[in-house]
Amino acid sequence: xLDPSPYLTLWSxxxxxxxxxxxxxxxxxxxxxxxQAAALKLFQPGKGGSERAAEQWDRAFGAxxxxxxxxxxxxxxxxxxxxxxxxxxxxxxxxxxxxxTSELACLTAHLLRVAxxxxxxxxxxxxxxxxxxxxxxxxxLRALEHVAMMRAKALIEVLLSSTERVQPMHGDLHHDxxxxxxxxxxxxxxxxxxxxxxxxxxxxxxxPKGAKxxxxxxxxxxxxxxxxxxxxxxxxxxxxxxxxxxxxxSICWTLAAPTAQPPRxxxxxxxxxxxxxxxxxxxxxx
Numbered sequence: 615x616l617d618p619s620p621y622l623t624l625w626s627x628x629x630x631x632x633x634x635x636x637x638x639x640x641x642x643x644x645x646x647x648x649x650q651a652a653a654l655k656l657f658q659p660g661k662g663g664s665e666r667a668a669e670q671w672d673r674a675f676g677a678x679x680x681x682x683x684x685x686x687x688x689x690x691x692x693x694x695x696x697x698x699x700x701x702x703x704x705x706x707x708x709x710x711x712x713x714x715t716s717e718l719a720c721l722t723a724h725l726l727r728v729a730x731x732x733x734x735x736x737x738x739x740x741x742x743x744x745x746x747x748x749x750x751x752x753x754x755l756r757a758l759e760h761v762a763m764m765r766a767k768a769l770i771e772v773l774l775s776s777t778e779r780v781q782p783m784h785g786d787l788h789h790d791x792x793x794x795x796x797x798x799x800x801x802x803x804x805x806x807x808x809x810x811x812x813x814x815x816x817x818x819x820x821x822p823k824g825a826k827x828x829x830x831x832x833x834x835x836x837x838x839x840x841x842x843x844x845x846x847x848x849x850x851x852x853x854x855x856x857x858x859x860x861x862x863x864s865i866c867w868t869l870a871a872p873t874a875q876p877p878r879x880x881x882x883x884x885x886x887x888x889x890x891x892x893x894x895x896x897x898x899x900x
């Protein structure tokens with residue numbers, strides 16, 4: 615695990631409690647000199663990509679009251695205000711998935727409404743999705759899985775070429791990146807992406823972790839698209855198309871590790887999401 619000691623000294627922090635270890639970053643709950651909690655995020659050298667654009671994210675959305683504020687940034691470290699409460703994903707995991715969808719759809723709509731027209735430092739969606747756009751196959755995939763991936767690759771080009779509006783977004787706005795209580799949610803862990811706003815809810819369709827039955831349900835995909843379309847005014851079909859693309863993109867990211875096992879749940883979700891798509895005929899996936 616990465617050593618937080620240099621940043622504890624730099625920012626007068628103490629009592630680090632490890633919270634999350636990911637391939638690119640580690641997160642601790644820490645206490646500051648005033649006895650207030652904060653979240654310390656350290657990136658592996660050279661890792662983190664657009665997540666490092668936290669200062670730009672804070673400038674763009676900080677005044678909204680919807681996000682965890684950035685306290686400090688230095689080198690490979692970010693220090694955020696601590697957000698109390700539980701993940702929105704707990705609602706889904708505890709049997710209240712439709713309520714979770716409603717809460718997240720409302721929050722997504724609010725975040726999209728307050729987004730500035732432009733923001734520096736956000737990664738462009740065509741670049742963020744490069745792994746899928748360059749996908750050429752993988753020997754770990756079965757034949758039908760390969761067909762689905764190539765169909766998603768064709769679909770993303772349709773979506774990018776038909777984008778009418780581009781704006782700054784969170785880029786990973788799913789259930790477990792929202793913390794708090796009903797009516798008082800706070801967004802954490804932005805990816806700082808700029809592009810088609812229909813992409814913003816995309817990762818929610820395959821989340822939260824631990825709610826397997828819900829996240830594989832075609833009926834749930836349809837209900838989510840209706841809920842998001844109602845709250846945001848976005849196009850229902852385009853929301854579903856981007857959800858399929860995001861699922862395929864996540865598969866690409868997993869397969870980027872040569873020794874990784876194919877993500878079977880995503881490989882089940884992908885054809886189900888594509889089955890709701892109207893934009894990428896099978897003939898384009900050859």
